[in-house]
Amino acid sequence: MKKSEAKLYQTKSVAENIDSSIDTGHFLRLVKSWGADLVGIGDVREGLAKEFRHLPVAVSLAIAHPPLGESILSKNSVVAYTNQFPAIDANLESIQKRIALFLRSLGRKAFIIPPDTAKQDPSFAARLFPLFPHKTAATCAGLGWVGKNGLLITKPYGARLSWATVLTDAPLNVSIESYTKGKCGSCHRCISACPAGAIRDEEWVRSFSGQTKIDVDACSKQLEKNFQLVGKYICGLCILACPLGRKG
16 A cells, blocks of 8 residues: 555544454455455444444445446437446445455454445345445545535546445544545536536535435436436436546
8 A cells, every 4th residue: 555545544443342453455455456446444433324333434435437438328419428337336246245255254244335326226235225325435435525416526537436335343444534525616517517407506515414415306307308318317417527537
């Protein structure tokens, strides 16, 4: 691990029964070697529902989307960015299983919360999505902030990532540089790009109330309109408009 990365994880673990046998730096390198583009560890005690309070540590991981040329759909006068990548979701779920197996082999608990696009999954884990969003894990882990468009924004990739989370009681050191407010500043490109006018020019501030700055109804209507034209509930123009992470 680089010195700059190690500095982020010099705080004491929030899990009980500190066990020095788990090396946080080795763990992070291991998860990246399994295919994650970003991985971080956050103290999420404040944002936990009662069902998860015995798992105060979140391992947040993400895989970047393909280049723009492979992510843009143009059909029937509709131009949209698709964030639906089954192969990426499958990779994330595979990495989550390896994380859980690794932590459980050390005698720790691990609970997998699948990628967002698996929300139609009727499984127990999928039904718990509203109780713990990936945004909480990622912002607490210092990987990114919630943009004005309501999506996770990172400096290297913008919003062009798919996310997953593993909650655990493992004594991993957590990030000391979590995000508690947005970093979009005066940028309003996503606001101008939104065909539904669903995005307000307001910075995100961490709140565990579940409130959103996005006009969800207006966004849903746009997705429904696009579905009628292209057969998919996609839009993503706010992702395309973001100046961060534009590589090809």
